Amino acid sequence: MKVFITEPAKVSLREICKYYRSKGFGAYAKRLRIAVISSAKNLAANPFKGQEEELLRPLHQGHRYLIIEEHYKLIYLPEAENIYVTDIFDTRQHPDKMLKRHQ
Numbered sequence: 001m002k003v004f005i006t007e008p009a010k011v012s013l014r015e016i017c018k019y020y021r022s023k024g025f026g027a028y029a030k031r032l033r034i035a036v037i038s039s040a041k042n043l044a045a046n047p048f049k050g051q052e053e054e055l056l057r058p059l060h061q062g063h064r065y066l067i068i069e070e071h072y073k074l075i076y077l078p079e080a081e082n083i084y085v086t087d088i089f090d091t092r093q094h095p096d097k098m099l100k101r102h103q
Contacts (some may be wrong), residue, residue, distance in 0.1 A: 001043075001044045001047055001081055001082060002081065002083070003040050003041060003043050003044050003083045003085065004082060004083070004085065005037075005040060005084075005085040006085060006086050008086065009075075009085045009086055009087050012087055012088040012089070013036055016032065016072070017029040017032065017033055020032070032068070032069050036068055036072070039068055039074055040074060040076070040083075040085050043076060043078075043083050043085075044083065047083050048064065049064075049066065050074075052064055053065045053073070053098075055095050055099055056075070056098065056099060056102055058099070059099075059102060059103075061077055062077060063077050063086065063102070064076055064077070064078065065089075067091075068088075071090055071092055072088055072089065072090055072091065073087075073088070073089045073098075074087075074088055075087040075088070075089055086102065087101055087102065
C-alpha cells in the first residue's frame with residue numbers, strides 16, 4: 001500500500017511545529033515531525049494498526065488513528081491500495097474540532 005499525506009495534514013503538522021519552534025522547542029518540533037512521518041510510513045505494512053476513530057464514525061468512512069508523542073493523533077483513512085493521512089490532531093483541543101475539520 002502507498003501512504004499519502006494530505007495537504008490539510010501537512011498544514012496541521014507545519015502549524016504544530018511552527019508553534020513549538022516559536023516557544024523555543026525546536027528540537028521537540030523536529031522529533032515530533034520525524035515521529036509523524038515515520039509512523040505514517042509504517043502504515044504501509046500494517047494499515048489497520050490503529051484503532052477506529054470514534055469521533056469520525058458519523059462520516060462512515062473508516063478513519064483510524066495512531067497516538068504520536070502522547071498528545072497527537074495521526075488520523076488516517078485506509079482505502080483500497082492507498083492510505084491517506086488526513087489530519088494531525090492535538091488531543092488537548094475540544095474533540096468537536098476533529099469532526100469539523102473532516103467535513
